[in-house]
Amino acid sequence: xxxxxxxxxxxxxxxxxxxxxxxxxxxxxxxxxxxxxxxxxxxxxxxxxxxxxxxxxxxxxxxxxxxxxxxxxxxxxxxxxxxxxxxxxxxxxxxxxxxxxxxxxxxxxxxxx
Amino acid sequence: xxxxxxxxxxxxxxxxxxxxxxxxxxxxxxxxxxxxxxxxxxxxxxxxxxxxxxxxxxxxxxxxxxxxxxxxxxxxxxxxxxxxxxxxxxxxxxxxxxxxxxxxxxxxxxx
Numbered sequence: 009x010x011x012x013x014x015x016x017x018x019x020x021x022x023x024x025x026x027x028x029x030x031x032x033x034x035x036x037x038x039x040x041x042x043x044x045x046x047x048x049x050x051x052x053x054x055x056x057x058x059x060x061x062x063x064x065x066x067x068x069x070x071x072x073x074x075x076x077x078x079x080x081x082x083x084x085x086x087x088x089x090x091x092x093x094x095x096x097x098x099x100x101x102x103x104x105x106x107x108x109x110x111x112x113x114x115x116x117x118x119x120x121x
Numbered sequence: 122x123x124x125x126x127x128x129x130x131x132x133x134x135x136x137x138x139x140x141x142x143x144x145x146x147x148x149x150x151x152x153x154x155x156x157x158x159x160x161x162x163x164x165x166x167x168x169x170x171x172x173x174x175x176x177x178x179x180x181x182x183x184x185x186x187x188x189x190x191x192x193x194x195x196x197x198x199x200x201x202x203x204x205x206x207x208x209x210x211x212x213x214x215x216x217x218x219x220x221x222x223x224x225x226x227x228x229x230x231x232x
Contacts, residue, residue, distance in 0.1 A: 052222070
């Protein structure tokens with residue numbers, strides 16, 4: 009596909025479960041970003057990768073959040089022991105090389121019951 | 122921490138009307154970007170402005186950047202139903218990768 013692909017599009021989990029969200033960036037894009045968008049809010053930065061290196065994880069809300077990009081392509085955002093406040097849309101974006109432009113995927117809507 | 126304030130928060134208008142939405146920053150912009158986000162989709166970049174006083178036009182959309190680089194506006198002429206969406210402003214804040222977003226203006230254009 010031509011764009012950033014995220015899966016699943018929707019995820020429902022019970023509080024306390026672990027979840028994994030996947031991002032397939034545009035082929036050849038070096039930079040990859042994760043954002044969290046709560047209902048009625050703008051996206052908030054979570055973390056940034058350049059190839060497989062995680063250069064900034066300052067936006068991750070807690071140590072329950074973990075992101076990886078082991079081969080410099082596909083990335084996974086993992087949330088352990090989910091809480092209700094983790095309910096949000098998680099957006100992935102990629103770019104040829106920082107800074108711009110960032111191309112966003114359509115997000116994964118996560119609902120924690 | 123940079124804060125971006127967008128106004129109005131909600132706007133509902135009839136097709137054919139003109140409208141303006143605003144973005145104000147607590148600090149000087151580095152590289153201001155405007156995005157549109159439709160329901161169930163990710164934000165799509167509309168324009169990037171970097172120079173104080175800059176004006177950019179994209180068909181019926183006109184983007185202005187304040188001289189002091191702390192404010193920006195988006196004006197839409199003769200709105201169409203396809204303009205419906207969440208309009209977000211974002212700034213890099215001096216970083217070359219991290220975007221800070223405002224909360225957005227939710228625009229509804231009614232037929």
